[in-house]
Amino acid sequence: MKYVTILDGESYEVEIDKDGKITVNGEGRDVDFLALSPSLYSIISDNRSVQLVIDDADGTVEVLMKGRMYETQVLDERALMMAQRRGGLGSSSGDVQAPMPGLVVAVPVNVGDAVEKGQTVVVLESMKMQNELKSPIDGVVQTVTASAGQSVNKNDLLVTVTPPEE
Amino acid sequence: MKYVTILDGESYEVEIDKDGKITVNGEGRDVDFLALSPSLYSIISDNRSVQLVIDDADGTVEVLMKGRMYETQVLDERALMMAQRRGGLGSSSGDVQAPMPGLVVAVPVNVGDAVEKGQTVVVLESMKMQNELKSPIDGVVQTVTASAGQSVNKNDLLVTVTPPEE
């Protein structure tokens, strides 16, 4: 199985054969990859022993290793083709969801507003703190389903932002 | 549901109704009983908070609480009747099984030997220690399936002892 994995804008060709043997950019690697518990893995590769937390969300595989986060995209051949046809890799979603149950304190944007990535679109109170939820992308506010004073559950969709037309 | 539970030779009548309400020897008890993990339980009863390890084997329910082991037998009405018909409660089995994988070092008894409760019937080497497996009852050796030099798995039956005829 061939994959192209992207990290920090760089592409790595990773091939995994049926016996589990691995090559990275054509070079063989000796890898012992083991699940320790849900999301927790141990790798011993060329005797280096590392513990990793791995999770995925929206097509991104996040690897946390020695206190550092590596965000990767793993594409098989079909996904790679589709991405290339789309003209780019890894456009992220503009959905803003409640990361936890809480009380909406303020929604400082309206439908149609242009917002920048990182701009606060909802203020959510939870765990005695006011948390500012930010837009994940540059774009335009498409829908606002949250309103101040409303109690929301985890993962409730609050605001959606769509990328600007190009 | 009515039970008779026996601890240290004393019988307690315990009744559990459909709502989970409990009486012990006719007196109501306020009990909050909660599983924390397999075998581990928390009881809050009249505000006393206790953690317990509970397991059962061969009809005995073992409760480990504050470093002390309480061996109980819990009998429902049918079991109680049957036990009374049998003429006694809690006669234990004479099977000697391997408590863990190991190497049989010696079997100092033969079929037909009279043995006392606590007498060594098999010596098993495991974890670098020689462990003496004892007869759980007074009786006569009925079968010997283990022999010196043999490797055995956990729970393999090694020797059976039957109670003497009365």
Added chain:
Amino acid sequence: MPDTVRINKLLIANRGEIAVRVLRACRDLGIPTVAVYSDADRKALHVRYADEAVYIGGSRPAESYLRKDVIIQAAKQTGADAIHPGYGFLAENADFAQQVIDEGLVWVGPSPRAIAVMGDKQQARTAVTANGVPLIPGTPAGLLDDDLIAAAYEIGFPVLIKAVAGGGGKGMRAVHDPKDFAESLATARREAESAFGNGDVYVEKLLVGARHIEFQILADMHGNTIHLGERECSIQRRHQKLVEEAPSPFVDDELRRKMGEMAIAAARSVDYVNAGTIECMVDKDKNYYFLEMNTRLQVEHPVTELVTGVDIVKEQIRIARGRPMTPQENVMKPRGWAIECRINAEDPYANFMPSTGKINTMITPSGPGVRVDSGVYAGSEITPYYDSMIAKLITWGETRSEAMLRMRRALAEYTIMGLKHNIPFHINLMNSFSFIAGQVDTNFVETRFSMDTYEDPPTSQDLETAVIAATLYAHRKRQLASQVVGPRQRDASNWKWISRWERMRK
């Protein structure tokens, strides 16, 4: 001379790690304990570790941990003759302290009057000023918005807006530019109203590049008041402390002597008894200002315990019993160095957003020089009802560098899975040159620290390992998905499925 009283049973009016901490002290003293718990906390560690546990209501604090009458009733019902409030909840509630005392119970804490005076920022300022304690220039409480903005101009920007009833960074906002003042004021009032039911705020001068340094005070009923040295608490984010250490790398013997005397004078200004903390700001030129007194056990008390050998909670109980406290002299020479990292259920990669969920895996670090004060375990649930601190990791070393190396080691060992937490933040902080050099101020985390940049960038080997791991993860997930049988195939062999399901249940 006070009478010595016995404590036969002690109720802890709190939850989480601090309830466990107080329980442990009681166990070490042989005093039976009573825990209280809300719906959300039936399985909590403090309930499991206590001798008795009393249910006091719903999950929200107002329904349980803040219910004074119900908690006092729980003490009466179980025969507890003393109450330790921990920190937060009712710890700095003078009415509650008074009620406890009126009911004939021992209050493990300072007098209601001391709590009330120090709990009101303005009264506190008046009290300590009388004893010659230096203050940061600021306004009184109770001013209207227009007066506050005028005062802010007079003091000179930057300024800090602070809640009168505040604590823990809630209802607090720094304002650098006058044009942001109105909005920040509104936010601060809103937060204060929501957190403390009191939206009153005041304004004071914001010291730039200043450190947060505090002194631990102990005072008994026999007239002894001492300090146990200082704690450096400048590693903060939004005025919430994240890392504390003792001693402070900034404090020399002379400054310790002077600030220690000031701290004792501040405590004496309210005839303080029991453990308390004098919080100060210290600028680059070693000018120091009294901020406030926390009239309770402090979250970060363990670092002081490790460098002084004093068990502060045990001393609190001893003092509450009317006995002379064990240490009798100011601690001018701390032994070694201690660092504490607060482990919070907050995602450092998502703006420190709080995270909830069930901890499914936990490996707690241990070994030489490591202490963990925690209220959670594998299987416990982090709910949105309480604050996000789930544990405190504390290390000790002969020197600051040994304590830091041990902290790095302990952080690397600490495995908590099932929710997001800030251990990666601490790992990166311990690698930051500024922190290593002790060159920090209260704005360091927000202005000079980032989770995205590393002073010591990842090696190509690290990058490759991450790529391999991510790819294998995705590969396995894909393979697993392809093994999920479609509905048509399932019907064929019902029995296989059942037995498989039964195996799963074991």
Added chain:
Amino acid sequence: MPDTVRINKLLIANRGEIAVRVLRACRDLGIPTVAVYSDADRKALHVRYADEAVYIGGSRPAESYLRKDVIIQAAKQTGADAIHPGYGFLAENADFAQQVIDEGLVWVGPSPRAIAVMGDKQQARTAVTANGVPLIPGTPAGLLDDDLIAAAYEIGFPVLIKAVAGGGGKGMRAVHDPKDFAESLATARREAESAFGNGDVYVEKLLVGARHIEFQILADMHGNTIHLGERECSIQRRHQKLVEEAPSPFVDDELRRKMGEMAIAAARSVDYVNAGTIECMVDKDKNYYFLEMNTRLQVEHPVTELVTGVDIVKEQIRIARGRPMTPQENVMKPRGWAIECRINAEDPYANFMPSTGKINTMITPSGPGVRVDSGVYAGSEITPYYDSMIAKLITWGETRSEAMLRMRRALAEYTIMGLKHNIPFHINLMNSFSFIAGQVDTNFVETRFSMDTYEDPPTSQDLETAVIAATLYAHRKRQLASQVVGPRQRDASNWKWISRWERMRK
């Protein structure tokens, strides 16, 4: 004057808690680490915590942890320039030490000659006697069975049969009655043969009512040899230590001075360098006898660390580098008190039978004064290949009673599920009046302690709680069983089952 060498990377030729302990010391020193592991240990904590890990073979020790060449090859391959052997396995193997040195690697331990001499009981006796160290009367090694029985009569019963190559109680038998001598001799020889590949034994006088007290020695290459005080190790079962403390409640200043001098003389008799332990028997009249020297880090070293502040593993590495050790004086005044309980996977209710299995739940105690040295975690498997000690729980207090109270508390907190372990034994021991009073000898556990009787019997409330819990447990199990649907009902709704099964998989 020796040259100081650098250690750039250190390989730990061991597993379990002691491998983790050495890893931690290296981390605290900033030295990168290499672990080695067998098939059974791929998921072990020492593999997870090390920077590098080398697979060295099958699960049985002979296939992995005892393979000298493979371990040295692992060091070469990873560029490790030093080897720490831990205890057990190759730690007291003089050939291995020599091989390590011959390969140009740093051996973190004493000279091969010191290991060889002290490893041979007879040579050891000869060596220390030359320095005036008192010995228990006994026979030489290599005697035939008939000569041993004759010697036993001459020495006078009771006697002790001991393996020449022994350690840890293996191949050791006490004989009180001459008629049991032949059988015990056969068993001892068999055990020694199986454990050490050497069935040779000798006989010595058994001291009745004696204590096992040992001194920790540190010696560097600069001619300094000191002791760090004693450890009391009389709580044993079948010659395996279960609980150790420092200091000993039996040792006064005068005895400490005399025995300490003797311990240093014993170490000097083989020009000892690095950490080592002089084990002694001490009778009721404070007569003391040299038993043996353990030429390695001892399992129970943490109690000494807690009362002296010395990190013994760090000192071992320092000494191996040729540097002068940090402590320079004998420890005559230990600070406070420390107790260690060995947590073994052994069932105290079934004759301490070893137990294997997977740990499914683990809560590790922590808080003030508690240290845990462990090699296991929830999810790890205890296999029959290695010894049954899975962790060490160590507490410290200002006084012996504070250390004991903390131990009780920590034992109550310690939750390990999935296999049988001896925590209930330790809980009962900590409640035993003899232990509390410090009135113990090496036969205490076997002759005067029982898991079935309590000095403080269970209350009727305890009994009732046990009855209620047992009944509810059985009731629930019964209800659960009645909910298991029969095969006929299953066919009805296949889809429900599938979705249930899928939920289970999450």
